[in-house]
Amino acid sequence: MNFFLELKESFVIAISAITANKLRSVLAALGIIIGITAVTIMQTAIEGINRAFNKSIEAVGADVLYVQKFEWFGKEDWNVYKNRKDINMGNFTFVERNIQSATALCPSVGSMKTLKYGDLVLENVRTIGTTADYQATLGINMSEGRFMTQRESDGGYPVAMIGADVKKAFFENVNPIGKAIKIGSYNFRVIGVIEKQGSLLGMSFDSQVIIPIELFFKLYGTKRSISINIKAADLNNLDETKEEVIALMKKTRKISYGGRDDFGVNQQEAFKSTYESLTGLIKIIGTMITMLALIVGSIGIANIMFVTVKERTKEIGIRKAIGAKRRNILMQFLIESVTICLLGGVIGLLISLPISFIIDAFILPTAIPLWIVFLAIFISVFFGVLSGFFPAWTAAKMDPVDALRYE
Amino acid sequence: METVIELKNIYKTYVMGSEDLTVLKGVDVTIHMNEYVAIMGPSGSGKSTLMNIIGCLDTPTSGDYILRGQNVSEMDDQELAEVRNKDIGFVFQTFNLLARIDALRNVELPLVYSGMGKEERLEKAENALINVGLEDRMTHKPNELSGGQRQRVAIARALVNNPAIILADEPTGNLDTRTGEEIMALFETLHENGNTIILVTHEEDIAKHAHRIIKIRDGEIESDMINPSKVKKTAVPVE
Numbered sequence: 001m002n003f004f005l006e007l008k009e010s011f012v013i014a015i016s017a018i019t020a021n022k023l024r025s026v027l028a029a030l031g032i033i034i035g036i037t038a039v040t041i042m043q044t045a046i047e048g049i050n051r052a053f054n055k056s057i058e059a060v061g062a063d064v065l066y067v068q069k070f071e072w073f074g075k076e077d078w079n080v081y082k083n084r085k086d087i088n089m090g091n092f093t094f095v096e097r098n099i100q101s102a103t104a105l106c107p108s109v110g111s112m113k114t115l116k117y118g119d120l121v122l123e124n125v126r127t128i129g130t131t132a133d134y135q136a137t138l139g140i141n142m143s144e145g146r147f148m149t150q151r152e153s154d155g156g157y158p159v160a161m162i163g164a165d166v167k168k169a170f171f172e173n174v175n176p177i178g179k180a181i182k183i184g185s186y187n188f189r190v191i192g193v194i195e196k197q198g199s200l201l202g203m204s205f206d207s208q209v210i211i212p213i214e215l216f217f218k219l220y221g222t223k224r225s226i227s228i229n230i231k232a233a234d235l236n237n238l239d240e241t242k243e244e245v246i247a248l249m250k251k252t253r254k255i256s257y258g259g260r261d262d263f264g265v266n267q268q269e270a271f272k273s274t275y276e277s278l279t280g281l282i283k284i285i286g287t288m289i290t291m292l293a294l295i296v297g298s299i300g301i302a303n304i305m306f307v308t309v310k311e312r313t314k315e316i317g318i319r320k321a322i323g324a325k326r327r328n329i330l331m332q333f334l335i336e337s338v339t340i341c342l343l344g345g346v347i348g349l350l351i352s353l354p355i356s357f358i359i360d361a362f363i364l365p366t367a368i369p370l371w372i373v374f375l376a377i378f379i380s381v382f383f384g385v386l387s388g389f390f391p392a393w394t395a396a397k398m399d400p401v402d403a404l405r406y407e
Numbered sequence: 408m409e410t411v412i413e414l415k416n417i418y419k420t421y422v423m424g425s426e427d428l429t430v431l432k433g434v435d436v437t438i439h440m441n442e443y444v445a446i447m448g449p450s451g452s453g454k455s456t457l458m459n460i461i462g463c464l465d466t467p468t469s470g471d472y473i474l475r476g477q478n479v480s481e482m483d484d485q486e487l488a489e490v491r492n493k494d495i496g497f498v499f500q501t502f503n504l505l506a507r508i509d510a511l512r513n514v515e516l517p518l519v520y521s522g523m524g525k526e527e528r529l530e531k532a533e534n535a536l537i538n539v540g541l542e543d544r545m546t547h548k549p550n551e552l553s554g555g556q557r558q559r560v561a562i563a564r565a566l567v568n569n570p571a572i573i574l575a576d577e578p579t580g581n582l583d584t585r586t587g588e589e590i591m592a593l594f595e596t597l598h599e600n601g602n603t604i605i606l607v608t609h610e611e612d613i614a615k616h617a618h619r620i621i622k623i624r625d626g627e628i629e630s631d632m633i634n635p636s637k638v639k640k641t642a643v644p645v646e
Contacts, residue, residue, distance in 0.1 A: 009519050016507050318503045321464060322564065323492020323520040325485055400464045404503070 006328065010335035017308070017336055018343070021378055028304035029344030031297020032383060033109050035374050036348025037355070038290040041366075043375065044356040046283060048366035055198060061138055063235040064270045065245055067095070067228040071264035073274045084262045085253070086225035087183040094252035095228055100193050101241040105230040106133035109216055115209060116182040117170040125166060125185055129216025145177045145192030148212060156214030160188035163208035164196040183209060238267070261383045294379065297344070298387040305337050305391035317403030332397035337388025338381055345380030349373060410473075411439040411571050412461065412604050417470035419456050419626075430456045430468070438572075438605065440527040443598045445606040445617035445634075453626040455576075458607045462497060462574045463490045475571050481498035492520050496565025502557040504549040504564075510536060514564045521568060535563040539593060555586035562593060572603045579613055586592040591616045 018025045069084050092107040099105065108130040115122040132153040134140065140147065144167075148159050160181060167176055176190045188211060197205035213226075232241035242265055249263055250256075309316070316329055353368065360366040430453045438444055447517050448454035459465040460472060463479055466487070472480045475494055482490065497503075504513045514532040523531075525582040536545055539559040549557055558578060575594070579587030595616065598604055608614050618637040620630040 005524075019506055169572065314503070315505060318505060319516070319520075320488065321462070321491060321497050321503070322517045323488055323568075325488040325520070328520060401459050404464070404499075 006331055007335070007367060010328075010332045011339065013332055014336040014339040017312075018339060021308075021396070024304065025340055025343070028210065028301055029297075029340050029347065031300040032294065032341050032344030032373065032380060033199075033297075033348045033351065035290060035294035035297045035383075036345045036380060037352040038293050039379060040349055040352035040368075040372055040376050041264060041355055041359070042286040042290060043372045044352070044366040044368050045359065045364055046279060046286070047362060047369060048277065048360065051367050052198070054367045057268055057271055061231070063232045063238060064138060064267070065230045065232065065242055067091075067230065067237070067245060067249060068264050068266055069225040072266045072270045074091065074264070075345075080260075086223075087228065089226065091252045092226065092228050094247045095230070095245065098248055099230070099244060101233045101237065102230045103233050104133050104136040106131045106137045107213060107226045107228055109213060109224055109226045110136060111220060111224070113184045113209075115166060117171075117179065120170050122166060122169045122207075124207070125163075127216075128208060128210045128218075129213035130210060131213055134210065134229070137229050139231075141195040142192045143195045144175075145190070147192055148210075153212045154214065156212050156218060157190045158188045158215060159212065161192040161194055161210040162190055163194050163204075164206040165204055166207065166209055167193045180229040181209075183211065184220065189374075194348050242267075294383055298383045301337055301384070301387035301390060302338060305388050306394070308336070309333060309391045309395040313398065313403050313406040316398050317400055317406065320398070320400035321404060326396040329398075330392045333392035333395050334385060334388045337392065338384030341380045341384030341387070342377070345376050348380075349376050409440075410437060411440050411475060412436065412605075413471075413473040414461075415471045415473070417460065417467045417472065419453070419460065419465075422466045427610040430626050431460075433470070434623075434626075434628060436621065436628070438603065441598070441601050441603055443569075443594075443604045443606070443616075443618045444622045445608060445614035446623060447608060447611075447614050447620060448559065448623035448629075449609060452623050454607060454609075454623050455563070457623065458574065458576055460580045460603075461572075461605060462495055483563075488520075492517055492602070493568055494571040496570040496573045498558070498561050498565050498573060498575035498578045500580035502549070502554075502561045504557060504560055504579070506549050509548050510541060510552065510560045510563075513549070513560055514567050517564060517568045517625045520536055531561075535567040536560070538566065539563045554582050555589055556576075558586075558590050559583065559593065562590075562597075566602075572605055573597065574605050574607070576607045577613075578606070579610075580608075587613070 054315050067087065069087055070081055074081060089107060092105075096105055108128055110126055110128045112124045113127040115125045128134075130153075132148055132150045135147040142161070143164070145161070147161060148157070151157075155379070160183065162170075162176065162181070170176065170181065176193060179190045180187050181190060194206070194208070194210070201334065230241065230245060232238050234241075245265055246261065249265075250259070250261065253262060255262065319329060319332075356366045356368055414434055414436040417431050417434040418429065421428045421430060434453075434457060446454055446457060454464070460467050463482075464487075466472075466482070467480050470480065471478055474490065477490070479487070479490060491497075501637070504510075506517070510628060511529070511532050514535050515528050518528040520529060533542075533545065539562050541556060541559050541563065544552060544556055544560075547556075549560070552560065562573075565575075565639070573594075578594070579590055582590060591613065594604055598618075604617075606614065606617050614620050615634060615636060618634050619632070620634055621631045
């Protein structure tokens with residue numbers, strides 16, 4: 001028999017069998033419905049978090065190297081790190097003078113400070129001291145006002161560029177430009193607002209304020225390690241720039257050629273790989289849990305298919321008597337089981353989509369790419385075949401004489 | 408006249424635990440085209456087993472069964488299914504229609520398994536139902552039909568693929584006398600139209616419609632003779 005004709009006929013039979021036992025079919029599909037709902041919600045959540053993460057780390061800049069006292073995700077024993085000397089402005093000046101493969105670079109230093117504007121107080125705001133080159137190095141955009149000038153930065157003028165969160169807290173309906181705020185116990189004049197950069201897992205990138213590094217040192221002390229931020233000339237030659245930076249840093253910190261680095265050269269990549277290993281773990285655990293749900297669902301379907309086959313023994317006998325081959329019977333019950341699972345999959349999708357939207361609105365960002373829909377359908381078909389095969393095989397190899405005699 | 412069925416020294420033995428039970432003990436039967444044969448016997452005579460073998464639902468333990476020139480006794484499951492589909496039309500005591508589908512779909516079913524296209528299938532199925540007088544019952548489901556009508560649907564289904572033989576197992580067993588007579592009249596018509604009919608029954612009244620009566624007892628043929636009341640019809644004596 002033509003395969004597609006057979007498929008079609010089997011499908012028609014399956015639909016009539018399923019509609020004849022609506023409640024039972026839905027109950028049988030419940031496990032699959034739950035499994036598919038779980039798979040879809042998990043995948044949309046992971047996808048959503050991934051997208052949010054990727055958007056967030058754009059702020060870090062893929063072509064920027066951050067030379068700091070420590071690696072972001074150091075994997076070695078603390079002893080290796082604990083005696084490291086601070087990175088100082090002398091190191092920065094040396095790198096700045098000698099580097100070839102960079103388009104811009106700047107030093108930066110940070111600390112958490114309390115901000116005040118009139119009676120309003122904002123605690124734990126990341127306060128960054130840097131130079132005018134910060135804007136070019138990190139590609140900062142201003143939503144209002146301007147970034148500090150070279151003169152303001154070198155001269156240590158009391159000017160501040162505030163993050164979007166600070167603006168929202170202090171200047172909801174007021175023009176912030178020219179207003180005086182207090183950082184710690186010192187007065188600054190707001191000259192610009194930095195464009196909103198977003199947040200990741202509740203951590204905002206917009207709770208920040210930038211001031212000239214000269215003033216930062218003067219007001220809050222020089223005894224701290226700085227970060228040297230370097231924008232590579234070419235993203236594709238990032239490794240080359242990295243090599244150059246390491247060589248220069250070794251030279252300025254008087255480490256022999258073969259000696260061990262006492263500083264870290266960090267980049268976005270490190271964030272990404274750590275993040276990926278973390279979400280990878282979440283994915284594995286999530287997949288295991290949803291697989292469990294699907295396997296339980298699959299056992300439910302197999303169970304109901306065995307009952308169906310037993311119940312319809314007589315029908316199988318009749319079909320065999322009038323010429324159905326084993327393959328026809330196998331196909332009939334396999335298609336029935338796949339159809340139940342597909343039904344479960346579609347219901348699961350229909351349930352999980354609004355749930356995804358609700359999660360997106362209140363808890364986590366989610367995203368529903370088309371491939372998740374295909375994945376859900378593929379999984380449904382897979383489990384339909386898996387759970388239907390054994391019952392269908394039992395039906396297919398029934399003896400026609402015995403089956404016809406069955407009452 | 409052309410031979411349709413040739414059973415040669417058929418044995419059927421069932422293994423029941425440690426004991427072997429021989430149900431058929433060397434049955435020889437030859438049936439020709441357009442014969443109308445009744446196989447009679449009390450229960451336990453081996454009549455049902457013989458019917459299952461003739462109907463290719465079962466295979467003999469030993470002996471040869473030649474159906475339309477093909478040795479059925481050596482066929483596997485797959486080939487037997489094909490023979491049942493093309494060469495045999497079953498009519499059962501309990502009708503054995505599929506309850507969920509209407510008369511037309513029931514009659515169409517053998518053609519589905521022979522892989523026929525939809526339009527041709529429906530046309531043949533409709534014709535078969537018209538031939539048994541059910542042109543106005545095509546879209547009725549079995550539970551919307553009377554017993555006699557159900558058996559007519561079953562007969563239409565048996566006929567739809569133009570089989571070599573129609574094998575009827577107690578076709579009137581679940582019907583009242585009057586309806587039973589109607590069904591027997593229908594078989595008579597089918598016979599007149601050239602079909603080969605094998606009727607399995609334990610009722611003398613029903614068997615006497617056939618033109619040849621084979622009696623079976625304890626797994627052996629007891630008698631095989633032409634029905635004297637139908638002697639004017641052509642029938643060929645055995646040996």
